[in-house]
Amino acid sequence: MKSAIKYSPFLPFFHWIGKRTMNVINNLGAIAIFFVLAFLKIFRRKQLREIIQQVFYIGAKSSNIVMLVGLFTGMVLGLQLYYTLTKVGSAGFLGSVVALTLIRELGPVLTAIMITARAGSAMAAEIGNLRISEQIDALYTMRIDPQGYLVSPCIAASIISFPLLTALFDLIGILGGYLTGVVLLGVDKGAYFYRIHSYVDMVDIRGGFIKSLVFAVLVSTICCYQGYFTHLRTDSYGARSVSLSTTSAVVFSCVTILISDYVVTSFLM
Amino acid sequence: METPLIEFRGITKRFGEKTILDKADLSIYENQITTIIGKSGSGKSVLIKHIIGLLSPDEGSILFRGMPVNKMKKKEWEGYRSQISYMFQNNALFDSMTVFENIALPLRQTTNLKKKEIEKKVMSRIEQMELTDAFRKYPAELSGGMQKRVALARALVTDPAIVLFDEPTTSQDPVRRNIILSMIAHYRKKFGFTAVLISHDIPDVFFISDRILLLWEGKIAFNGSYEEFSRLKHPMIDEFLKSIEGLRDELTGLLSxxxxxxxxxxxxxxxxxxxxxxxxxxxxxxxxxxxxxxxxxxxxxxxxxxxxxxxxxxxxxxxxxxxxxxxxxxxxxxxxxxxxxxxxxxxxxxxxxxxxxxxxxxxxxxxxxxxxxxxxxxxxxxxxxxxxxxxxxxxxxxxxxxxxxxxxxxxxxxxx
The missing domain is CATH 3.30.70.270 (Reverse transcriptase/Diguanylate cyclase domain)
Known part of the structure; x- marks a missing residue:
């Protein structure tokens, strides 16, 4: 009986599946512990200065790109939706459809992806560099908790910045939709804003903010985790490992944003 | 007999299949400069990283004033660590911080000193290390020797009792090398700390060392004074000295x-x-x-x-x-x-x-x-x-x- 199992042609496949699954579970567990520890350290003394610095970097410095993307997303939404709504004779609903699409879905997702590209990659690269140049070890030798000093401010700043930038994105996007729909295509100005006011409920806005908070936690944790443990990579060392960690951070973050968006949306519906 | 300040008892450390430290025993005494020598890749850095807790042994125990560090309570462990500073081989200075900020970092993060007190203490170290002209500069704007001094200032700013120097003279020219060694000896005397030094600069380093430890094949093969070291006849020491000595004694210009x-x-x-x-x-x-x-x-x-x-x-x-x-x-x-x-x-x-x-x-x-x-x-x-x-x-x-x-x-x- 034993030998039958041993030589089963499916065994390598199940072995591979099992190994991959264990790896994924281990990594998820490690990331979860990493987040909990870093999150708890947000509330320690002497964090305010670091958090403010990170809010400036992640939040304030990302606002231009978020506004630009928000504007063109709103404009293209205005164009596409005008075309679709005109077909069913509902062009007057343009404002509400643009606003709901942005607030419920595109605002949080695109903002998170933009911040990942701009600040998330920088978090992974910076922490990874500190790791390979022994500066994280240096912090430890100075009795400065590296996780509390480097990771916690990034997580805190992301939690603060993501919803604010999402709100900015939504606002600019709605203005973009207004520019295309009202200024260029002649939709009634009053109807545009009236429909927004009528159809956008608090629950939509709350849902969007919940999503942006979830993305903030996921993006900052994944990016910091990738940088923090860059030295444990087995596929490369040194500068190459930092570059691979940065790439992994961005790719994993974007994929996680989209997957978690579906999960959160299904809970909120 | 004097109790060693730090003692290693049968420390073994493996990385995968490779055994780096193999039941290493050593003693470091208070107010001395102990120099660890050994071939490149013999595990010297691994050895001193155990002292500060950057690595933990697979077997054996480390004692601080006779007390096993792995049995210390959190407060005792923190107290122990607060007495140790580490100067990294590559200095590990924060590139995005100025010299002043680098030196002030441990004080800002780990003490309750007021801003002015921190400033005073940092500036005093900056003056002692002759870095007054450079305190607003970033590490990348400094020479290698100045960066070493900044790293040393940062290591000393918390008034540690033990300072670990990981190859402080690496990639320095002979003049700069001697200046750094002199600096270590000078400040050790001035501030009264115990120094543990990793160095390849033989024989220069012997001038400042009270005790030499030779790490050989994962074990401490020799532990004693320079005089004992130079008189000891052992094929291993000969081989080691041969590997680092040229035909001439670099220091005196005399024959090796x-x-x-x-x-x-x-x-x-x-x-x-x-x-x-x-x-x-x-x-x-x-x-x-x-x-x-x-x-x-x-x-x-x-x-x-x-x-x-x-x-x-x-x-x-x-x-x-x-x-x-x-x-x-x-x-x-x-x-x-x-x-x-x-x-x-x-x-x-x-x-x-x-x-x-x-x-x-x-x-x-x-x-x-x-x-x-x-x-x-x-x-x-x-x-x-x-x-x-x-x-x-x-x-x-x-x-x-x-x-x-x-x-x-x-x-x-x-x-x-």
Whole structure:
């Protein structure tokens, strides 16, 4: 009986599946512990200065790109939706459809992806560099908790910045939709804003903010985790490992944003 | 017996299949400079990273004042760590912070000192390390030596009891190397910390070391003073010294020990069976009236005396090598005892009247220090034959030692 199992042609496949699954579970567990520890350290003394610095970097410095993307997303939404709504004779609903699409879905997702590209990659690269140049070890030798000093401010700043930038994105996007729909295509100005006011409920806005908070936690944790443990990579060392960690951070973050968006949306519906 | 400040008992550390430390035992004593030497990749950095907790052993225990560190409570562990600083091989300075911010970081993050107190303390360290012109600069704007000083200032700003130096002189030129070693010795004395040093700079590092540890194949193969180290006959030590010594002693310009032994064997083996030589053992007793740059000045003095010996006895067929930290052995193959004695007297007179005052000036110019020192030069002369072991000759010469020259801070002395 034993030998039958041993030589089963499916065994390598199940072995591979099992190994991959264990790896994924281990990594998820490690990331979860990493987040909990870093999150708890947000509330320690002497964090305010670091958090403010990170809010400036992640939040304030990302606002231009978020506004630009928000504007063109709103404009293209205005164009596409005008075309679709005109077909069913509902062009007057343009404002509400643009606003709901942005607030419920595109605002949080695109903002998170933009911040990942701009600040998330920088978090992974910076922490990874500190790791390979022994500066994280240096912090430890100075009795400065590296996780509390480097990771916690990034997580805190992301939690603060993501919803604010999402709100900015939504606002600019709605203005973009207004520019295309009202200024260029002649939709009634009053109807545009009236429909927004009528159809956008608090629950939509709350849902969007919940999503942006979830993305903030996921993006900052994944990016910091990738940088923090860059030295444990087995596929490369040194500068190459930092570059691979940065790439992994961005790719994993974007994929996680989209997957978690579906999960959160299904809970909120 | 004195309790070691830090003690390793049977420390084993493996990385995968590879055993880096194999039941290593060592003791580090308070207020001493302990230097760990060993081949590259022998696990020296791994060893000292265990002291500060950057790595933990797979087996064995580390004791701090007799207390196992792995059994310490959180508060005791924090207290232990607060007494240790680590200076990294590559300095590990934060590139995005200025010199001031780098040095202030541990104070800002781990103490409750007020802003002004931190500023005062940091500026005082900056002044002590002669970094006043650079405190607003970023590490990338500084030279390698200045970066080392910043790293040292950061390591010392918390007033640690133990400072671990991981190859502090790596990739430095000989002058800078000696300055860094001098700096360590100087500040160790000034601030009174215990230093643990990893270095390849042999023999320079021996001038500042109280204790040498040789890490060999994962074990501490030697633990003792430099004198013991240099006298110990062990193939492993020979192999180690051979691997780092060239044909010449880099410090004095004299022959390396290996070359000296070989020349000695050739000299005695080339003649008749009763070939004899005259051997002179010089010893130097240096006292510094100013503490500044002591090791660096000592190195310069020994180097200059080595040059003098080569210049005087070299044309007569003599050859010399450093026997211990402050001893040089000169072999005069073609001179009888009487003639050699006359030459030695002449050399002593020249040394006292001309060379030593010149050396004093040279030191002033080279290390730009207004230090004052006194030196007593002793010499013992003896005859050796082919049947004598070199150690027997040294022993006899040592017994015949008498003062031949003295120099006290520019004042000529006639007392011998």
């Amino acid at each position: 020990k290996e070359m000296f032994k070989s020349r000695y064997a050739i000299t005695l083996g080339s003649g008749r069976a009763d070939t004899s030589v005259t051997a002179v053992l010089f010893s130097f007793n240096l006292n510094f009236l100013s503490d500044l740059f002591r090791p660096q000045a000592a190195i310069e003095i020994l180097k200059s005396i080595g040059e003098n010996l080569n210049n005087y006895f070299g044309p007569l067929g003599g050859f010399s090598a450093r026997h211990s930290r402050e001893e040089i052995l000169t072999i005069l193959p073609h001179l009888g005892l009487e003639k050699a004695g006359e030459l030695l007297d002449d050399f002593a007179q020249r040394l006292e009247k001309n060379s030593l005052p010149e050396i004093h000036e040279l030191i002033r110019d080279k290390i730009e220090a207004e230090g004052c020192f006194e030196i007593f030069v002793n010499a013992g002369i003896t005859e050796g034959s082919s049947s004598d072991e070199i150690e027997q000759i040294i022993k006899r010469a040592d017994m015949n030692k008498k003062r031949i020259a003295k120099y006290l801070c520019g004042k000529e002395s006639d007392s011998k």
